[in-house]
Amino acid sequence: MDPNFCRNEVERTSFEFICPFCFSPWYQEIRSTKFEICVNPNCSIYDRALGLKEPRASEELDTRRNSIHSEIILRLSEFDNSFIRRYLYETRRSIIYAWRTRTKGFDIPGFFALSELLLELNHHSPIGKSTSVTEVRDLVKSYLEYSKQINFLDDLLTLRIYMDRDQNVYRIKYWSAFNQMLENYGITHHTKVESEDLFKYLDVDAKAIKPFDPTKLTDLSEYFKNTFLHSARLRLLFGLHKRTSQIFKYKVYLIDVAALVALFFSIQQATECWPIDRLRELFQRNVPVGYKREFTEFRSQFIDSKELSPIILRSDDACYVDRDTLLFFLHYLVGNEVETPEGNKIQMIGDTKNVAANSFEGWIGNELVNKKYAVTSGPIEVAKHEYDVIAVNEDLKRILLIEAKYKDFSPSAISGRTLLEQELYDDKEGLLIEAIRQLKRHDFFLSQPDRFTKLIPAIERIGNYAVSSFVVTKYQPLISK
Numbered sequence: 001m002d003p004n005f006c007r008n009e010v011e012r013t014s015f016e017f018i019c020p021f022c023f024s025p026w027y028q029e030i031r032s033t034k035f036e037i038c039v040n041p042n043c044s045i046y047d048r049a050l051g052l053k054e055p056r057a058s059e060e061l062d063t064r065r066n067s068i069h070s071e072i073i074l075r076l077s078e079f080d081n082s083f084i085r086r087y088l089y090e091t092r093r094s095i096i097y098a099w100r101t102r103t104k105g106f107d108i109p110g111f112f113a114l115s116e117l118l119l120e121l122n123h124h125s126p127i128g129k130s131t132s133v134t135e136v137r138d139l140v141k142s143y144l145e146y147s148k149q150i151n152f153l154d155d156l157l158t159l160r161i162y163m164d165r166d167q168n169v170y171r172i173k174y175w176s177a178f179n180q181m182l183e184n185y186g187i188t189h190h191t192k193v194e195s196e197d198l199f200k201y202l203d204v205d206a207k208a209i210k211p212f213d214p215t216k217l218t219d220l221s222e223y224f225k226n227t228f229l230h231s232a233r234l235r236l237l238f239g240l241h242k243r244t245s246q247i248f249k250y251k252v253y254l255i256d257v258a259a260l261v262a263l264f265f266s267i268q269q270a271t272e273c274w275p276i277d278r279l280r281e282l283f284q285r286n287v288p289v290g291y292k293r294e295f296t297e298f299r300s301q302f303i304d305s306k307e308l309s310p311i312i313l314r315s316d317d318a319c320y321v322d323r324d325t326l327l328f329f330l331h332y333l334v335g336n337e338v339e340t341p342e343g344n345k346i347q348m349i350g351d352t353k354n355v356a357a358n359s360f361e362g363w364i365g366n367e368l369v370n371k372k373y374a375v376t377s378g379p380i381e382v383a384k385h386e387y388d389v390i391a392v393n394e395d396l397k398r399i400l401l402i403e404a405k406y407k408d409f410s411p412s413a414i415s416g417r418t419l420l421e422q423e424l425y426d427d428k429e430g431l432l433i434e435a436i437r438q439l440k441r442h443d444f445f446l447s448q449p450d451r452f453t454k455l456i457p458a459i460e461r462i463g464n465y466a467v468s469s470f471v472v473t474k475y476q477p478l479i480s481k
């Protein structure tokens with residue numbers, strides 16, 4: 001793409017999220033939210049007096065972090081092994097349970113901290129005697145503080161936030177669009193969601209889900225395709241911080257998923273304690289005849305990993321399992337790339353996303369019909385130019401060419417380093433290329449109106465209408481006209 005063309009396009013846009021002088025993202029002071037700054041030192045409006053520092057991971061910081069961490073591990077080691085394992089497992093489970101039953105919003109920092117603490121147990125087995133609930137609560141509290149601080153640090157290092165010399169915090173302004181997305185998925189505003197149907201499918205979970213044969217993918221897809229929204233939501237949530245996302249990077253195999261589903265059916269609602277051998281037998285029963293998958297491979301992903309947070313918690317030869325935790329993680333797992341027994345990699349909910357995109361186009365069409373527009377019934381293609389929706393209003397003598405852009409952005413896009421590349425400039429998915437493509441469609445439409453006469457619901461010659469083009473996005477776009 002010609003960079004000058006690119007630049008001109010940006011100059012014709014509004015600058016809600018990016019600096020008009022250098023096109024870097026705007027940052028907002030988080031307490032007043034009115035004070036916006038450009039953080040690019042080469043920009044003409046950069047304010048040196050603020051004393052903004054580009055953060056660097058320093059040795060001093062590392063040392064401090066390590067010493068806090070060691071102190072926590074020391075305290076962890078003073079507990080009775082099976083007591084603390086059970087306590088932490090149940091506490092994480094209660095967070096999941098409270099969210100599922102809508103008694104509370106999802107305790108995001110708590111969930112991350114407990115998942116990390118459970119992983120710590122795979123590194124250090126406590127050797128003490130303490131079974132004090134007060135002490136373990138204190139420990140969780142300290143860890144939560146520690147975990148929040150390093151997540152903040154993570155945000156600083158990825159340039160999601162900046163600090164000035166007076167310790168004022170500035171957050172990338174586009175964060176608001178990201179929050180809007182989390183809200184839409186019912187992550188941040190539980191009260192708002194209660195009346196909506198996001199949880200519709202979760203209510204029927206236990207009834208709709210059934211055991212399946214991993215060689216017949218359709219069995220499994222049926223249920224999880226209906227709950228894809230929940231899977232998408234969990235993927236966003238688990239990816240919230242770059243650092244914490246690492247402990248949920250399971251490699252997902254369909255046979256493992258089948259075993260976890262079978263386990264779900266073999267237990268009751270309350271937490272159960274299974275001997276590891278019983279778990280092994282259940283796993284082996286779920287490996288289809290003629291296929292090979294070892295229990296040790298399953299175990300090293302979901303139970304004993306030193307990098308991944310355990311889904312099933314082991315205490316010597318006993319394993320804690322419960323339905324809330326299993327189903328929660330199953331939804332997350334199927335939202336990722338899944339490897340089939342034949343070795344193919346598939347996206348189970350990727351297909352469903354397209355269904356959602358089509359209904360988004362339908363929704364736009366309905367909105368226009370309400371505003372007295374006649375709309376095309378489906379996408380139109382003329383000479384390789386695709387038009388999602390074309391709408392005609394006879395009273396106003398107006399034709400609208402609409403590109404519907406249904407897209408969630410990944411949490412990692414919300415960083416000062418990658419935001420513009422991913423959201424705006426990306427060659428395939430970025431908004432800018434989309435806007436330019438739409439301009440080309442617009443020009444083509446005007447240059448060859450006759451080719452559209454029979455395809456769109458216009459009564460008169462196309463030359464008699466004013467033609468406008470839009471890109472409609474699901475979220476606040478980074479750029480807009």
Ligand SMILES: [Zn+2]
Nearest residue numbers: 019022038043
């Ligand atoms: Zn600037």
